[in-house]
Amino acid sequence: MTRLGVIALLVAAGCYHKAADNACTLTCSGPGSCPDGETCSAGMCAPHGVSCGGSDAAVPVDVGGLDVTITTSDGPLCLGTLFPVCVPPGTYSGIGLPAQIDTDSMICTVVEQTAQGVPLCVVIGSDIAIPQASFASGARVLVLFALQSITIPAATGLDAGSRMGAAKGPGAGALCTVATDGDHSAGGAGGSMLFAGGNGGQSSNGFGTGAIAGEIPTGLKGGCRGTAGLDQNGNPASIPGDGGGGVYLVAGQSITIGGYVLAGGAGGQGGQAGSLEGGAGGGAGGMIVLDAPSVDLTGAFLLANGGAGGGGGVPSTPGGPGEDSVGLATARGGTPATAAGRGGDGSTGVGGVDGDNGMSGGGGGGGGGYIKANGTLIGPPNGVSPPLQ
Numbered sequence: 001m002t003r004l005g006v007i008a009l010l011v012a013a014g015c016y017h018k019a020a021d022n023a024c025t026l027t028c029s030g031p032g033s034c035p036d037g038e039t040c041s042a043g044m045c046a047p048h049g050v051s052c053g054g055s056d057a058a059v060p061v062d063v064g065g066l067d068v069t070i071t072t073s074d075g076p077l078c079l080g081t082l083f084p085v086c087v088p089p090g091t092y093s094g095i096g097l098p099a100q101i102d103t104d105s106m107i108c109t110v111v112e113q114t115a116q117g118v119p120l121c122v123v124i125g126s127d128i129a130i131p132q133a134s135f136a137s138g139a140r141v142l143v144l145f146a147l148q149s150i151t152i153p154a155a156t157g158l159d160a161g162s163r164m165g166a167a168k169g170p171g172a173g174a175l176c177t178v179a180t181d182g183d184h185s186a187g188g189a190g191g192s193m194l195f196a197g198g199n200g201g202q203s204s205n206g207f208g209t210g211a212i213a214g215e216i217p218t219g220l221k222g223g224c225r226g227t228a229g230l231d232q233n234g235n236p237a238s239i240p241g242d243g244g245g246g247v248y249l250v251a252g253q254s255i256t257i258g259g260y261v262l263a264g265g266a267g268g269q270g271g272q273a274g275s276l277e278g279g280a281g282g283g284a285g286g287m288i289v290l291d292a293p294s295v296d297l298t299g300a301f302l303l304a305n306g307g308a309g310g311g312g313g314v315p316s317t318p319g320g321p322g323e324d325s326v327g328l329a330t331a332r333g334g335t336p337a338t339a340a341g342r343g344g345d346g347s348t349g350v351g352g353v354d355g356d357n358g359m360s361g362g363g364g365g366g367g368g369g370y371i372k373a374n375g376t377l378i379g380p381p382n383g384v385s386p387p388l389q
Helices: 003-013
Strands: 038-041 044-047 069-072 077-079 085-087 090-093 100-102 110-113 119-129 133-137 141-152 157-159 236-238 246-251 254-257 260-262 287-296 301-303 370-378 383-385
Touching: 069 141, 077 141, 085 119, 085 141, 090 119, 246 254
Parallel strands: 100 133, 119 141, 133 157, 141 246, 141 254, 157 260, 246 287, 254 287, 260 301, 287 370, 301 383
Antiparallel strands: 038 044, 069 090, 077 085, 110 119
16 A cells, blocks of 8 residues: 555544654554654654664664674774775674664764765674664764674664754765756755756746756765755745765675665755745655675665655745655655745656746755665565665
């Protein structure tokens, strides 16, 4: 059943209430099975950033029936073919990730950076597991480095996506070029990653903001932010959506994902009332890279889609916000005020959709992210969007 179908069924049955005190009372089966604004956490629906189980600190964990401690002493240990990462020698045990992961905090075993200067938070273990829904944010890209295995069981997962009004995904916005060519009351462009964001919609005063071209990333990074919608004086106004975060899972033996890894972009704000204000662009999907000799994706969801653009606003009425990208369904563009432009939909495998033209332009949808796996693949997964590269 689609996400919209699930929502319609729950509302009709009188089972869904948005109040925070009802968090972790509605069962779910994975990404897209919860109402908008919520994420499946340990089999229950919860507002983004809230966990329905687990602790807030990395803890030793028995992974695959083995509680293993490994000591390395012969110089740096390097793993990864796509993006090699080297860590210092030491003694590393199996760990479970906490429910909240801040890559600017002490959870990082070591802090490194790419050749392009993007900071990395490297979490090292002999084996790494995610025993509940984990939410990642921060300025550094998240790298999970396991000497042996990484395991994400069914109904659990790693959410490195961005949401409107919430902390952005890890490493989102690094090495991004910002579009700046919009005219008065124009819609903002969607952010770009592998796929380009949609152009901002034109206004009655001039042209919309053009999106930056997509490209294959040459290093680890997160998705790019959209651009702001402009007011009638040509000033940045409505707030763009952040791009999804960057996550790199690298293991010496195997990666097994029966749950999910998310890196969706956030939706752009609608143009606000009080001015002819264009809608903001949605954020691009982020980056998900898996690298191990064996990569088992049976039943997995890997999603890095773009957020939607906001609808244009007029002096008497604001435009609606674009949807965040949280599941397989396309994030839909924000509803416009009368005579303004609708926001463009987020990408799920091609470029983001352009914002519509109007008295004020709609924001462009965010482009699709980058998902790559290296190793012997086992499957099939339940959903990968955009497709594996």
